Amino acid sequence: MDFFYDRSRPNVKEKSYGKLAVQQRMRLAMAFLNPLRPIIAETWLGYGKGNKSKAFGQALKKLLQDAIEGQYPDQRIVPDRVAISMGMLPSVNIQDVVPGPEALEIYFSSEENPLAKASDEVVLVAYSPEAGVAGRNPVTCTRREGYIKVDLPPQLQAAPFHAYLFVHSANKKQYSKSLYVGYIEP
Numbered sequence: 001m002d003f004f005y006d007r008s009r010p011n012v013k014e015k016s017y018g019k020l021a022v023q024q025r026m027r028l029a030m031a032f033l034n035p036l037r038p039i040i041a042e043t044w045l046g047y048g049k050g051n052k053s054k055a056f057g058q059a060l061k062k063l064l065q066d067a068i069e070g071q072y073p074d075q076r077i078v079p080d081r082v083a084i085s086m087g088m089l090p091s092v093n094i095q096d097v098v099p100g101p102e103a104l105e106i107y108f109s110s111e112e113n114p115l116a117k118a119s120d121e122v123v124l125v126a127y128s129p130e131a132g133v134a135g136r137n138p139v140t141c142t143r144r145e146g147y148i149k150v151d152l153p154p155q156l157q158a159a160p161f162h163a164y165l166f167v168h169s170a171n172k173k174q175y176s177k178s179l180y181v182g183y184i185e186p
Contacts, residue, residue, distance in 0.1 A: 021072035029063045032077050035134040036084055043085030043175045080180040085166040087175030090116045099184045102157055105149045118144035119170045128161035160185040
């Protein structure tokens, strides 16, 4: 008898170039965003219609559209195009970044805007994909202060990291689009 179908024999097909490229893009995006999931759940919540997983999906979609460059198999994420927060609140203007051995200081200014309030809180996120560590400032800093200083944990004192800055309203209902501060090396 000639078998035209046999469930016990595995059907091994070579995946297409397009499918491999898409899978690699998704793997890169998930690996980059997953440690930032708590921040993204909070900052993208308005775009996820109140659902944390939808919010993460929207952030993932934005990263896939804007922050991946190159052709398969040499695709990579461009960290300065990644948006870890999104919103209509005006952001701050970074004036100076002062990396130290145990702390990171950022000086900023804010333009007059009807949406910008002096009580808006500024958040600094430090993220090292290589070390697998992500953190945010524990002390509240406002737009009015024009200055934020964060003591770095030991894991980030020894490893290079990406720094992002964003602003949210005092009640955490409105957010700004995140700003990429830079790649800080020890």
